Amino acid sequence: MIERVTARLEESFPANWHIPSTLRESMQYSLMAGGKRMRPLLVMAACEVQEGNMDAALDAACAVEMIHTYSLIHDDLPAMDDDDYRRGKLTNHKVFGEAAAILAGDALLTHAFYLVARMARLHGIPAERVVEITMDMSEFAGPRGMVGGQAADMEGEQGLTELSQLEYIHLHKTSDLIMFSLLAGGRIAGADALKLEALRTFGRKLGLAFQIQDDILDIVGDEAKLGKKTQSDMKQEKVTYPYFIGLEESRIEVERLTKEAKAAVLEAGFADPSRLLQIADYLMIRDH
Amino acid sequence: MIERVTARLEESFPANWHIPSTLRESMQYSLMAGGKRMRPLLVMAACEVQEGNMDAALDAACAVEMIHTYSLIHDDLPAMDDDDYRRGKLTNHKVFGEAAAILAGDALLTHAFYLVARMARLHGIPAERVVEITMDMSEFAGPRGMVGGQAADMEGEQGLTELSQLEYIHLHKTSDLIMFSLLAGGRIAGADALKLEALRTFGRKLGLAFQIQDDILDIVGDEAKLGKKTQSDMKQEKVTYPYFIGLEESRIEVERLTKEAKAAVLEAGFADPSRLLQIADYLMIRDH
Numbered sequence: 001m002i003e004r005v006t007a008r009l010e011e012s013f014p015a016n017w018h019i020p021s022t023l024r025e026s027m028q029y030s031l032m033a034g035g036k037r038m039r040p041l042l043v044m045a046a047c048e049v050q051e052g053n054m055d056a057a058l059d060a061a062c063a064v065e066m067i068h069t070y071s072l073i074h075d076d077l078p079a080m081d082d083d084d085y086r087r088g089k090l091t092n093h094k095v096f097g098e099a100a101a102i103l104a105g106d107a108l109l110t111h112a113f114y115l116v117a118r119m120a121r122l123h124g125i126p127a128e129r130v131v132e133i134t135m136d137m138s139e140f141a142g143p144r145g146m147v148g149g150q151a152a153d154m155e156g157e158q159g160l161t162e163l164s165q166l167e168y169i170h171l172h173k174t175s176d177l178i179m180f181s182l183l184a185g186g187r188i189a190g191a192d193a194l195k196l197e198a199l200r201t202f203g204r205k206l207g208l209a210f211q212i213q214d215d216i217l218d219i220v221g222d223e224a225k226l227g228k229k230t231q232s233d234m235k236q237e238k239v240t241y242p243y244f245i246g247l248e249e250s251r252i253e254v255e256r257l258t259k260e261a262k263a264a265v266l267e268a269g270f271a272d273p274s275r276l277l278q279i280a281d282y283l284m285i286r287d288h
Numbered sequence: 289m290i291e292r293v294t295a296r297l298e299e300s301f302p303a304n305w306h307i308p309s310t311l312r313e314s315m316q317y318s319l320m321a322g323g324k325r326m327r328p329l330l331v332m333a334a335c336e337v338q339e340g341n342m343d344a345a346l347d348a349a350c351a352v353e354m355i356h357t358y359s360l361i362h363d364d365l366p367a368m369d370d371d372d373y374r375r376g377k378l379t380n381h382k383v384f385g386e387a388a389a390i391l392a393g394d395a396l397l398t399h400a401f402y403l404v405a406r407m408a409r410l411h412g413i414p415a416e417r418v419v420e421i422t423m424d425m426s427e428f429a430g431p432r433g434m435v436g437g438q439a440a441d442m443e444g445e446q447g448l449t450e451l452s453q454l455e456y457i458h459l460h461k462t463s464d465l466i467m468f469s470l471l472a473g474g475r476i477a478g479a480d481a482l483k484l485e486a487l488r489t490f491g492r493k494l495g496l497a498f499q500i501q502d503d504i505l506d507i508v509g510d511e512a513k514l515g516k517k518t519q520s521d522m523k524q525e526k527v528t529y530p531y532f533i534g535l536e537e538s539r540i541e542v543e544r545l546t547k548e549a550k551a552a553v554l555e556a557g558f559a560d561p562s563r564l565l566q567i568a569d570y571l572m573i574r575d576h
Contacts, residue, residue, distance in 0.1 A: 003460070013431065016433055017431075018432065018436070019432060019436055019439075020430045020439040020440045020443055021433065021443070022439060022443055023431055023467070023488060024431070027431065034490070038433070043568060070394075074390055074394060076389075077390065078361045079385070079386035079387045079390060080390065082386050097367070097502070098367035099367045099368050099442050100439070100442070101405060102362055102365065102367060102368065102390065103362075103435055103438060103439050103442070104524050105394070105434075106358075106394075106397065106435050107430055107431040107435040107439075109394065109395065109397060109398065110426050110429050110430035110431070111426060111431055112426075113401050113422060113425070113426040114423060114426035114427060114430060116422075117419050117423040117426065118423060120416070120419045121419075121423075126415075127414075127415035127416045127419045127489065128408070128415045130415070131405050131408045131409075131415045131418050131419065131422075132405075134401060134404075134405040134410075134419075135402060135405040135406060137401070138398050138399060138400075138401040138402035141398050142313055142395055142398035142399045142402060143301065143305075143307045143315065143395040143398070143399055144305055144306065144307060147311065147391055147394050147398060148307055148395075149310060149531060150391060151307075151308040151311035151388070151391050151395075152308045152311060152323040154310075154387050154391070155308055155309070155310055159473035183505075210561055226465055276403055287551040
């Protein structure tokens, strides 16, 4: 399924669209830089469990990946986290310059909404559903969502004193887009309110578990597998879950959240939720 | 009508929405920094000539102003045009820092899509129209539109040699969002294909005239009225219309484009297009 996502991402900007060459190259560079494609897989899994339109889910999956990619490009900028490497490759601004990186991020964010809106015409998804997905996407990716989480992270660099502040950052910086991915897949397939609620809970808990796991891997992970330096959080004096509650408690928390996430999906009465459950298990045991 | 836009923009982010304080302040700072509000007025005028839902038009107008504002915040960044002042006030990053300015731009862009999508639920605009407006917005503001224009402008700083390259930049950097404003107003009101085409032509020509007028004002304008330094294009060795064809020819071009823009609207059979015609005239004779 990852291959389908990669192939579809590759054809995001057809050759006959007039796009300045540096902009085109810088967008493609980061889009095709690899990564787990976790969010796209969640969109597709949430659509699949409801036997929805998988062509539409594929485009929504690409939209989410564009939003995720834009957020990484902007986060890596010198004014933000100032990172030179991402997934083992030079970051966007190191290759194309800061101006191009800012614009590539802006363009990917904007184009994500095109892919979603086009689902009505291209895949016959009812316009009402497309509008709901668009509202969700701007809410979860915008000032109340992912960007809000990133801003809180920036503000918090002066020092977080409570776990609840860190949880806020993780929930918005990471969980929101994961929740959106699941809701989008569910909405494409016409999921009812009960199932959407289950997907939302699944996403919220899974996202938090994922981020805590990231915090853990930053301490105990293998640099070669991660494609980035470990212990960067400590060196940057970043406050993390292990910092607040210790490594062992953090591991227990990941397990607990993953279990609760799976329970929410199991209780919602999907015909075959196995793909969602597999993804949850994979994320918990991953080493990169 | 500007007052309605300003008041509505002011309430864009209700106090009970949890948004980190720096992010909220930096978004509001640039949104409320004044300006001509030309694009919002065009959305509303295009809706009004078709007797459409003006409450919906007001929200679409705010969406366009958010996109315009985000583009200014990002354009002003050190990595881009590196401007300290905008409309007589310090630019966003000079007040809040670069990281906050990047995020404020990202958040405003994302939230613009929320305002448009919400028109279905809040103002009863048919979902099909909302989807069309969303597609237009991402197309005209994205890599094939405004961001593309900005990227071409950046690439072109090594030196443009042809007027057609400059026209490409102006058309996308400026005309595209103006075209979108008119189309959005028209679509909200349910304009037919013929009238949408007229609004598109009107916007394209008006946008180009507006930008050439900007080039002219940069040479002959009054700094106090403009709220920014004149002759900055020359100092930055920016290639402009007057550079290619001279001041007098540029003025004739503005007049010609404005006349053609008005003709397109006059021929489309709107019951009363006077507001659109007034805006066209105002833009041509403006001194700031």
